[in-house]
Amino acid sequence: MKDIEESPITRNGNSLILAYDHGTEHGPVDFEPMPASADPTHVFDVGRHDAVTAIALQKGLAEYYRLWETENDVEGGAPLLVKLNGNSNLAAREDYYSPKQCSVRYAVEELDAAAIGYTMYAGSVHEDEMWTDFREVQEAARDYGVPVVLWSYPRGRGIQENEEYTGQTDPDVVAYGARLGLELGADVVKCKYPGSQEGWQALEDVVGELKTVMSGGSKRSDEAFLDDVSSTLEVGGNGLAVGRNIFQRENPEPLLDKLETVIFEDESA
Numbered sequence: 001m002k003d004i005e006e007s008p009i010t011r012n013g014n015s016l017i018l019a020y021d022h023g024t025e026h027g028p029v030d031f032e033p034m035p036a037s038a039d040p041t042h043v044f045d046v047g048r049h050d051a052v053t054a055i056a057l058q059k060g061l062a063e064y065y066r067l068w069e070t071e072n073d074v075e076g077g078a079p080l081l082v083k084l085n086g087n088s089n090l091a092a093r094e095d096y097y098s099p100k101q102c103s104v105r106y107a108v109e110e111l112d113a114a115a116i117g118y119t120m121y122a123g124s125v126h127e128d129e130m131w132t133d134f135r136e137v138q139e140a141a142r143d144y145g146v147p148v149v150l151w152s153y154p155r156g157r158g159i160q161e162n163e164e165y166t167g168q169t170d171p172d173v174v175a176y177g178a179r180l181g182l183e184l185g186a187d188v189v190k191c192k193y194p195g196s197q198e199g200w201q202a203l204e205d206v207v208g209e210l211k212t213v214m215s216g217g218s219k220r221s222d223e224a225f226l227d228d229v230s231s232t233l234e235v236g237g238n239g240l241a242v243g244r245n246i247f248q249r250e251n252p253e254p255l256l257d258k259l260e261t262v263i264f265e266d267e268s269a
């Protein structure tokens with residue numbers, strides 16, 4: 001774990017990461033509620049809101065982002081977080097696995113990434129391969145001095161077949177995933193909301209000083225979403241990595257304004 005207070009992906013110690021890797025993870029179906037969001041430049045523009053401390057993109061979109069910045073003379077856009085691995089909903093797999101499509105070297109040297117992201121599915125039969133991949137990623141990130149955000153999403157047979165767990169948002173499962181972020185050397189761990197403030201507290205209790213961000217989840221009302229975000233911040237959470245709750249809105253600006261107040265100015269929702 002690094003001290004990442006000086007990193008551009010944090011502000012006052014917290015982060016709001018705009019995640020836009022859904023075209024990979026879920027496919028174009030996620031753009032249907034707001035068709036303009038299929039156009040990456042629309043979402044790149046959303047990312048210019050002051051509240052956004054990083055935009056998380058897969059390699060191809062990261063290349064597009066840099067091109068868009070140059071062609072449009074954009075200054076002060078969101079720092080780039082390159083998501084190194086990902087998988088599609090089209091894949092036929094015996095269990096969850098997220099292969100790497102980008103190296104840390106390419107992300108930093110060619111794309112000028114301010115941070116890198118990696119998804120880990122602890123609990124899958126492919127967990128061992130992912131640990132090996134992550135070890136290389138984490139060590140290369142240390143060499144380049146860029147922070148590592150771990151999407152820690154335990155899922156797969158090890159979770160399904162364990163009768164103690166109700167599923168991937170079971171508070172014990174989420175807390176275990178968060179702890180793995182600390183154990184494996186992440187600088188920020190991104191976790192599913194476990195359904196309650198008590199659940200998030202349980203996670204905070206086992207991660208020490210590691211930064212934690214809540215994964216947005218499916219779209220809900222402004223009020224419901226802000227309640228969830230606030231409930232994590234009140235017990236030590238450090239913000240958000242969010243996709244659909246932002247880009248599926250016709251005008252995400254009012255919600256981003258509120259999130260900015262709640263996450264960075266320590267005011268209640």
Ligand SMILES: O=P(O)(O)OC[C@H]1O[C@](O)(COP(=O)(O)O)[C@@H](O)[C@@H]1O
Nearest residue numbers: 019021022025215216217242243244
């Ligand atoms: O694997 P899942 O649970 O379908 O979710 C993956 C998606 O969720 C995220 O982690 C967060 O996005 P949302 O805020 O839309 O939930 C994305 O980065 C990723 O595409």
